[in-house]
Amino acid sequence: MTEPKKVVEIKNLDLTFNKGKKGANKAINNVSLDIYEGETFGLVGESGSGKTTIGRAILKLYDNFITGGEILFEGKDVRNLKGSELREYRSEAQMIFQDPQASLNGRMRVKDIVAEGLDANGLVKTKAERDARVLELLRLVGLNDDHLTRYPHEFSGGQRQRIGIARALAVKPKFVVADEPISALDVSIQAQVVNLMRDIQAKENLTYLFIAHDLSMVKYISDRIGVMHWGKILEVGTSEQVYNHPIHPYTKSLLSSIPSPDPISERQRTPIVYDPTAELDGQEREMREITPGHFVFSTEAEAEVYKKNATL
Numbered sequence: 001m002t003e004p005k006k007v008v009e010i011k012n013l014d015l016t017f018n019k020g021k022k023g024a025n026k027a028i029n030n031v032s033l034d035i036y037e038g039e040t041f042g043l044v045g046e047s048g049s050g051k052t053t054i055g056r057a058i059l060k061l062y063d064n065f066i067t068g069g070e071i072l073f074e075g076k077d078v079r080n081l082k083g084s085e086l087r088e089y090r091s092e093a094q095m096i097f098q099d100p101q102a103s104l105n106g107r108m109r110v111k112d113i114v115a116e117g118l119d120a121n122g123l124v125k126t127k128a129e130r131d132a133r134v135l136e137l138l139r140l141v142g143l144n145d146d147h148l149t150r151y152p153h154e155f156s157g158g159q160r161q162r163i164g165i166a167r168a169l170a171v172k173p174k175f176v177v178a179d180e181p182i183s184a185l186d187v188s189i190q191a192q193v194v195n196l197m198r199d200i201q202a203k204e205n206l207t208y209l210f211i212a213h214d215l216s217m218v219k220y221i222s223d224r225i226g227v228m229h230w231g232k233i234l235e236v237g238t239s240e241q242v243y244n245h246p247i248h249p250y251t252k253s254l255l256s257s258i259p260s261p262d263p264i265s266e267r268q269r270t271p272i273v274y275d276p277t278a279e280l281d282g283q284e285r286e287m288r289e290i291t292p293g294h295f296v297f298s299t300e301a302e303a304e305v306y307k308k309n310a311t312l
């Protein structure tokens, strides 16, 4: 079997905000992570754990804060991209934001919002070509001709997120960072947007980094999941491994905090409290493979225990 192609490779990334100043914050601490072509990699963890910082670092928004390691996109260090390669990368890697209300310019018509990337990158030559491409994008996200000349405030939250998705897709990206794309939406429409993103992924062969702190939905969209805490990745595995066979105590605690839709299981649910002091005991830890493809941040001794328990 051939090894799937890596679109993004993060190697030993360190990132510090306000380095050397008061309030310095090592937001990312020696993180390594691969994202394969066509997959959805879900990044979960509580607020402030560093998920958004990783997404934004991949998109070169935090180049100046990186203090170590590298980020490769299709094998090239994104910090070294220049000229036409850099311009190309700006189209190849896009972002969908959490709050469609805040991320869309309220004074622009939908067709101009969606066409922003087309215009900025000179991707369409005539007005007719521009209109046709915008309409194609709107239809792809389930909107239509009537919506072209309207303004964002005339849409529901879910529709606005569809506009944000169309805007990101306009430049034909290969890779999309979706930063909590459904958290601001009503629960009733979250699944619609997730399904839309999946359909589009299959059609356009997209690779997603899907950032979420709502674990219940990320399970359905992600092929693999990384669990973050305090700037580190503590566990990585397939969605099935992380949800059904969690190993790290932090992952177990996160999962135990998800309310169950079934009243009987909800009554039986006991939240597990995570004690983070173990992370501060000064012992050397690294990502160790416990079962094939399932990695946990651990000491050698912890990994032995995890392995033994995994085979029981």
Ligand SMILES: Nc1ncnc2c1ncn2[C@@H]1O[C@H](COP(=O)(O)OP(=O)(O)OP(=O)(O)O)[C@@H](O)[C@H]1O
Residues within 6 Å of the ligand: 017, 018, 025, 027, 045, 046, 047, 048, 049, 050, 051, 052, 053, 054, 213
């Ligand atoms: N531009 C910035 N300047 C200084 N500190 C920052 C900046 N952006 C993020 N941080 C800090 O870096 C840490 C990681 O933040 P980040 O936004 O990546 O977390 P997150 O897991 O995405 O959280 P959330 O779910 O709340 O978005 C936090 O301590 C945050 O306060």
